[in-house]
Amino acid sequence: MKIAFTPDWFLGTDVLIEIFSFAVLLIFFILCVRSYKLTKNKSTVYLGAGFLAIALAEIFTILTKLILFYDTTFTQEIGHMIITYHVVKSVDIFYYLGFFLHKIFTLLGFYIIYKIPSKKGTTEDYIIGACFIIIAAAFSQVFYYVFHITILVLLGLIIYNYSKIYKKNKLETTKILLVAFWILAVSHLLLCLSTLQIVYVFGQVLQLVSYLTLLILIIGIRKYGKEKSKKRHNL
């Protein structure tokens, strides 16, 4: 049975990339919670919810891939037609459910991140947004590229929002954030062509680079805060 579009030689490595992505997203969620505790800015809660949703999505895909990998191996070891059939059936259901949840949560996370800077969403907007996410995730089960195209659209809007923010604040950290989102957008553009295995691998590697950039951003924020504090102290 085929596990997504991962070439056999890349199995395991892609899970490692997803574990790394999950860790970075979790750090962002923790930062949002800490930030809210200190500054009481509600927008940080929404941003945290966005990162948490994407982190959960990564967990779903990691678990699905790991269990699928284990189940497939188990089937080969038994080598019995009837038992194999049942195992594959259960794997099928798990496959669809796991990846469906991955898509729903990823779309939800990026939708929340896109919505934060606008701060003018109505209940109707959110209902339409939720419907749009469910429909996109459902269609993606049949046409895999619908998911990546939808993410690409959301990332395009996020990049547009943060470009406006960067024009205003001219912060190095916002620039790094923009670069990370651009790399992630390119990775989803490549993942639209996942049927070509090598393109899928490049897409995954770019996802890793994007999350590495986000990790650099976290280090940058911590370092910048420390430097500013030192400068004040030495004045």
Place this chain on the structure above:
Amino acid sequence: MEKKRARNDIIFDILSIIQEKRGKIKPTHLMYKANLSHVQMKKYLEELERNSLVKKNLGMIEITQKGREFFLKYQQMREFEKTFGL
């Protein structure tokens, strides 16, 4: 019209001003620099003292180690929020 400063912003400003003055400042200077009334400053200083972020020493207001750590964390979180335009 200038936006009214939030409580946390005022606390951050007070700590920042004390830091700028090498960790200690006269109360009158702080009041002037933080743009606060006497009543407001008294209220905020009481809160900061209660939380061991500052202490009074020989008529001066000093930032404590806990105060410095809080200031650093707050600074980082503000940087984080600014990055995302929050």
